[in-house]
Amino acid sequence: MRIIMFQSFRNQKRWLMLIAMILIIPAFVFIGINGYSRLNPDANAIAKVDGKGIQPEEFDYQKREYIERMRQQEGGAVDPSIFETQEANAAILQNIATRRALQAQMAHHYMNVSEADAINVIKNADAFKKDGQFSPELYENYLAARGKSDQQFVYELRRDLVQDMLVNSVAQTTFVPKKTVALLNDILRETRVVRTMSFDPSSYMKDVKVSEEQIKKYYDEHKDDYRAPESLNIQFVVMSPETVKMTAEPSEQELKDFYEQNRKKYEVEESRRAAHILIAPDANEADKAKADQDAKAKAEKILAEVKADPSKFAQLAKENSADPGTAESGGDLDFFTQGQMVPEFDKAVFGAKKDEIVGPVKTEFGYHIIHVTDINPAHVRSFEEVRSEILKFWQDQHRQSMFAENADGFTNMVYEQSDSLDPAVEKYGLTLHTLDGLTQSGLPKTSPDAQYITKRVIEDLFSPDCLQEKRNTQAVEVAANTLVSARIVKHTPAHIKSFDKVKGEIKDQLELEQASALAKKAGEAKLAELKAKKDLEGFGHELTVSRINPQSQSMPLIQAEMAVPAKSLPAFTGTTVPDGAYVISYVESSKMPAADDSQVDEIRGEALTSQSRADEASFYEGLKKLYKMEILKKEYEYQAPTVMK
Numbered sequence: 148m149r150i151i152m153f154q155s156f157r158n159q160k161r162w163l164m165l166i167a168m169i170l171i172i173p174a175f176v177f178i179g180i181n182g183y184s185r186l187n188p189d190a191n192a193i194a195k196v197d198g199k200g201i202q203p204e205e206f207d208y209q210k211r212e213y214i215e216r217m218r219q220q221e222g223g224a225v226d227p228s229i230f231e232t233q234e235a236n237a238a239i240l241q242n243i244a245t246r247r248a249l250q251a252q253m254a255h256h257y258m259n260v261s262e263a264d265a266i267n268v269i270k271n272a273d274a275f276k277k278d279g280q281f282s283p284e285l286y287e288n289y290l291a292a293r294g295k296s297d298q299q300f301v302y303e304l305r306r307d308l309v310q311d312m313l314v315n316s317v318a319q320t321t322f323v324p325k326k327t328v329a330l331l332n333d334i335l336r337e338t339r340v341v342r343t344m345s346f347d348p349s350s351y352m353k354d355v356k357v358s359e360e361q362i363k364k365y366y367d368e369h370k371d372d373y374r375a376p377e378s379l380n381i382q383f384v385v386m387s388p389e390t391v392k393m394t395a396e397p398s399e400q401e402l403k404d405f406y407e408q409n410r411k412k413y414e415v416e417e418s419r420r421a422a423h424i425l426i427a428p429d430a431n432e433a434d435k436a437k438a439d440q441d442a443k444a445k446a447e448k449i450l451a452e453v454k455a456d457p458s459k460f461a462q463l464a465k466e467n468s469a470d471p472g473t474a475e476s477g478g479d480l481d482f483f484t485q486g487q488m489v490p491e492f493d494k495a496v497f498g499a500k501k502d503e504i505v506g507p508v509k510t511e512f513g514y515h516i517i518h519v520t521d522i523n524p525a526h527v528r529s530f531e532e533v534r535s536e537i538l539k540f541w542q543d544q545h546r547q548s549m550f551a552e553n554a555d556g557f558t559n560m561v562y563e564q565s566d567s568l569d570p571a572v573e574k575y576g577l578t579l580h581t582l583d584g585l586t587q588s589g590l591p592k593t594s595p596d597a598q599y600i601t602k603r604v605i606e607d608l609f610s611p612d613c614l615q616e617k618r619n620t621q622a623v624e625v626a627a628n629t630l631v632s633a634r635i636v637k638h639t640p641a642h643i644k645s646f647d648k649v650k651g652e653i654k655d656q657l658e659l660e661q662a663s664a665l666a667k668k669a670g671e672a673k674l675a676e677l678k679a680k681k682d683l684e685g686f687g688h689e690l691t692v693s694r695i696n697p698q699s700q701s702m703p704l705i706q707a708e709m710a711v712p713a714k715s716l717p718a719f720t721g722t723t724v725p726d727g728a729y730v731i732s733y734v735e736s737s738k739m740p741a742a743d744d745s746q747v748d749e750i751r752g753e754a755l756t757s758q759s760r761a762d763e764a765s766f767y768e769g770l771k772k773l774y775k776m777e778i779l780k781k782e783y784e785y786q787a788p789t790v791m792k
Contacts (some may be wrong), residue, residue: 161567193783194240196247197774201240207609208589210239214588215602230588232781233371240783241771250306250401273365325652338693339716340736341708342686343700346670346729348662355661362653365645373644379608380583384568385599386557386622388546392576397541405537406530413528417485420521421496422460422478424449427513446507446514453516454504460518469513482523492517550628558622561632565618568634568714581636594701601625604633614638663727670729674721677731681719703732713737 192200210230230239277285290300366373396668406413426446432438449467453460461477468474485497492515495508499519507514553575564570572579582596589605590597607613607620614637623628676682692698697705707722711734721731778784 193778193780194244195775195777195779196244197251199247201243201247202230205243208239208667209243210235211587211589211602211605213239228319229371233784234782240337240778244771244776248774251774252770257527260337262301262305265308268304268308269301335695336740337709338691338694338696338738338740339708339734341690341692341703342683342688342733342735343690344673344686344731344733346666346673347728348659348666351662351665351669352658354665355658357584357654357657359650361657362648362650365653365657366552366649370643373649375639375642375644376586376588376649377609377641378639379579379585379635380637380639381600381608381633382568382636383580383582383599383604383631384561384577385573386550386571386577386630386632388543388550388555388579388628391546391549391553393542393545394549395545397538401584402537402541403530405541406533410527413533415523415526415528416522417497417525418482419496419519420482421480422464422520423470423473423480423492424453424460424464424468424478424516424519425513426467426507426516430724440677441506442514443509446516449507450504450516453518457502457504457518460504476516479520482521525610547628554622554630557630558631561619561622568632571632599625599629599631600633601631604631607633645771659727663723663729666727667723667729670721670731674719674731677719677733683733689735703724704732708732708734 167324191203193203193206194201214230246428269275269286275281275286275289290297293695321743325778424446426442427436428438428442428447430438432441432776445467449463453463464478465474468478470478473479485493487493488496489510490509491508495505495515495517496519499505499517501519501522504516504518506516507517508517519558557571557575558572561568568579571577580596580599582600583607585600585608587605587609589602602624604620604623607623612618613620617635619634622632625631690700692700692705692708694705694709701724702709703722704724707720709722711718716737717733717735719731720734723729
């Protein structure tokens with residue numbers, strides 16, 4: 148796998164992704180973490196706010212929450228490794244500390260929202276409404292899905308509402324001057340005409356040599372970059388109607404009896420196959436009555452032609468039909484049942500005989516010439532036709548019944564015989580699955596096991612019962628009628644990957660860096676030559692780019708092109724882009740398009756949002772200073788990335 152040229156860029160990219168993720172989370176999550184600090188407020192604390200410790204358990208819980216929210220926002224396409232860095236640890240801890248500081252501010256100033264106000268918010272929430280009215284059923288389902296009581300949810304909502312009051316009071320003071328908006332408009336919408344020449348590192352790989360000593364030296368200086376998170380190799384079993392062992396099969400007579408008792412279920416209504424030619428009125432004709440008459444006259448002419456020679460129907464449909472979906476297939480509509488077409492068309496088809504041509508039939512679409520090409524009469528499907536369906540239905544019902552009978556027994560067995568999953572496998576005919584390298588970050592949603600190894604299962608696996616006592620997890624309901632129990636086969640603590648495992652990766656990285664340095668040297672020499680003597684040979688075609696429309700150019704390249712003073716154009720400039728290439732740009736001209744009111748309003752809104760976030764961040768930092776945030780463990784402090792020299 149190719150690695151990004153600079154270690155600092157790799158770190159920065161991950162950091163920026165994490166920051167972006169944290170910023171788009173709409174509200175802090177208080178769910179399920181308050182009990183941690185009450186047990187032992189200072190033991191193993193990684194930080195303190197207002198004299199109260201932040202425990203590792205709270206931190207781990209919050210990390211899992213962020214990962215889950217990010218997966219939901221990104222549709223499952225999330226690389227959990229972005230959370231396994233010191234930068235990620237620092238960002239998550241800062242967010243927890245911010246929450247703690249907000250809580251302290253609320254407590255010290257006796258800020259509160261009444262229970263009645265919170266209940267009113269719940270009753271007016273769209274999520275809990277059905278047919279415009281509050282639905283107790285929807286509300287109860289919401290609570291059940293999150294394992295919460297009404298009392299707990301109301302309490303947490305009251306606290307969140309107070310927090311919103313604090314944050315909104317800051318946001319409402321945000322102001323962006325008109326001059327700032329005008330400047331932002333100019334910066335974002337300025338366009339430049341450019342041509343580029345690239346010096347790719349791959350062209351210089353033959354001149355690169357990386358020694359074992361260089362690789363080892365880099366490894367020794369950057370070991371933290373190769374830290375592997377705590378991981379588990381696990382076994383798990385799934386108990387569901389689909390996985391439960393079949394204990395019986397129906398007799399042939401039972402299947403036939405079911406068929407006879409349910410013959411009505413296998414009735415097939417009459418269906419007909421037809422083709423049509425649609426003649427639609429001319430939409431550009433101002434006189435609608437004339438357009439309709441012309442369409443009708445054309446339809447009558449074509450009807451006479453196909454009645455005289457039915458073999459011409461398909462060809463005339465291709466040449467004349469206004470239905471693009473069927474014209475190429477000769478107007479064929481395949482089989483359909485009564486009621487599937489518009490009423491006029493439906494009546495004509497089901498009132499005709501096989502091979503009869505009828506029309507013109509007027510509908511909202513125009514005039515139709517219709518050819519009824521086939522008829523399937525109503526009938527009852529034979530037992531032989533539906534036997535496999537009946538058998539599957541019987542088996543599904545049996546599996547559902549077996550699951551209902553065995554679910555409690557399975558739950559008790561994995562708990563009482565907690566040193567192995569084998570008894571459950573043997574008794575219930577389950578499959579023993581294996582999974583290696585599971586971390587607290589969980590699995591991408593694209594993983595085939597993601598539906599079974601849910602956040603709840605992971606929490607159980609990383610609990611002391613499973614980690615230290617080597618017990619099975621409890622039977623966790625991961626979906627409707629689906630239970631999972633898992634156990635740890637191997638536990639690997641967080642560690643630095645060995646030199647042998649990563650030296651190939653480091654070698655690729657160092658080679659790319661050296662090749663990129665050679666590309667840059669060659670590019671800079673060419674740039675100096677071009678500045679002395681203008682020559683556009685070797686440059687690509689013209690592109691019109693801007694900061695908001697970069698035309699697939701990387702941000703560093705756009706920034707370099709936009710940094711050239713407009714009064715100096717045309718001019719040459721060069722920069723290194725993220726893939727390690729050195730790119731020379733010929734910036735020919737600049738243009739400042741006039742912005743309409745909607746564009747200015749859009750920019751003003753974006754500026755207000757950005758400024759509001761900055762104001763909120765300053766407010767949070769002030770609160771953390773006020774309530775004396777203290778980081779107790781260095782691995783949770785943000786360290787600026789280092790750049791190789």
